[in-house]
Amino acid sequence: MFENQERTHLDELGEFGLISHLTKNIKLTQKSTIKGVGDDAAVLDHAGKKLLVSTDMLLEGIHFDLAYTPLKHLGYKAIQVNLSDIYAMNGTASQVTVSIGMSSKFPLEAIEELYEGIYLACDNYNVDLVGGDTTASKQGLVISVTVLGYADEKDIVYRNTAEEGDLICVSGDLGGAYTGLQLLEREKLVYIENPNIQPDLEGKDYIVERQLKPEARKDIIDLLKELNVKPTSMIDVSDGLASELLHICKQSDKGCNLYEEKIPIDPMTYETAREFGLDPTVCALSGGEDYELLFTVKQAEYDKIKFKMDFTIIGYITEPNAGCNLITKSGNVHPLKAQGWNAFGSQA
Incomplete structure (x- = not known):
């Protein structure tokens, strides 16, 4: 469950002792952070900028499985999935608050490992941790x-x-996080059946990392600014490409044509999906947790973006009566359907 096998029971510290222990080394880097941890509320000053706020909750057994999720990776991912929402607004992430609820099975060393990942993510993305709660x-x-x-x-x-x-564009490649999850779930079942068998993840590092340690695409926001391109709409791919594109179309009252042959899928994702008897395109459309950016740009911007390897043009926006369509590799037209993550159910 966690690498450090020494165990310091949390009741030895108490809530305030734990907070003090976890926050004692925080260094603030943002000019907008006037007061961080240590008072009743953080004090921020964004000097006339519009404030952006987003929140996400991760629950053991629903959003992650500690049988194969290292706590350091989990802490890192918890920050990334939130930063992604700010970048999807074309904004700059500056501060986070982190609240955790934990059972008595977690010693201090486990919580420290979780926070190592949290601090690493904050450091890598120049974000201040300014508060939170423990219970x-x-x-x-x-x-x-x-x-x-x-x-x-x-x-x-x-x-x-x-x-x-x-034009409809997407950063990176899609479906890797979902195929990585399928691989981890398979190895978990093998381990449960025979704990003496070691996980077989050799050569699959990329898709495993896509699931366990995603990276929010701040670099894409920076690149678009360098290119002097402002997207006309944008969303992050947390629930699958189809679901996210349908969100844009529904809220914009538009249709779309999405071309299957243009959807970026990494060779390892493709091969692993086939190993599991899955359609790689379905993994990209419905798998989720890729945390790439899906955005639209005016056709006049085409010359600025056409040779950029960081994102791919995958279709275009149409008038609403044309509907939302997937054009298959064979040229067939199908209605685009969302079959991604349902927070109160299962994969559709």
């Missing part, structure tokens, strides 16, 4: 992260502003 939990580990960011009003990008004729 006991009877439901296993609970992690709630709120991220704060900012942007000039003119720079903010919403989901509901795509226009007919806009």
